[in-house]
Amino acid sequence: MYILEYGYFKKSATGRRIVMTDKYRAIDIANYILWYAGEKGHEGLTALKLQKILYYVVTGYLKKTGEFLFNEKIEKWRYGPVIPSVYHTFKNKKYGLIKKPISNFIEVEGKFVADPFNPNNIDKDTQTIIENIVDRLIDCTAFELVEKTHKEPAWRDYKSLILESWDNPTYTKEELLAATD
Template identity: 35%
Template sequence: MTVRIDDAAQHLCAKSDWKLSNLQLQKIIYMADMNFVGKYGERLVNEDFEAWDYGPVLPSLYHKCKAFGAKSVPPVFWGADDISDTREGEMLDLAWERLKSLSPGQLVETTHSDLGAWVRRYAPGAKQIKILSQDMIDEYDRRSDHASR
């Protein structure tokens, strides 16, 4: 089951005690989605990421949260469903546990990795360049191969 962006964002923000910035939220959801599609062959969220200057971005989430800048995103995900007891919620929890100690800059470095889909799609200053599910599956495979060395 693919979840709505607001469901995933609400889940992660609540998990962080509402301490995540827009950038941190984007990067953690991206890593969870990349791992989810790599593992299960289906997307975690119902929107494609785009290759923007600071890495993979969900445009609708960016526009909902951009007013908060680098500050924490407050509870703005009205009507979000609780996804705690789903595979999607579990993958978000796993991503949070693995990435919560990284700074925003370290999260950007992670998503800008040579192993990643972003680097293969990015064109400086361009927007609306989608990161496809297959790009994410390929990234998952490259990261898995790299980790097993």
């Protein structure tokens, strides 16, 4: 069995899904945010707004639990924090709305089939943290959230490097803990 994971194949020797060593992947949390926004009556989120809400979910979770929600880097880009794997997943949407979670694709008997997102795969405590943060930020525009992230020292102090460089600095744990949500 193979799992198609954003351009990568992983093989399970037992024919079952590979057990991830991290609690979640960034796309799992992004999918939950999209699902929850839909449940609350929102038509969808832009990729930019999703990135900013995801950033604040990561910082809120880290502050509450002392643990990282997923093991993927968060980079400092021109418009604020970005999780590259989520960016590449949704970049074709540009400014359009992402209306629902995406499915992963798994190989079953030689064919790729959709493995739809299931919100119940996120534990209840994590759901509560995500929902509280989404509820606080969902009515902000994407650019209000960009402005909010740009006011934080973790981005502001690196502004010239971010705007003039091809390399995107990565947020440190200390910077994530210092974020205001």
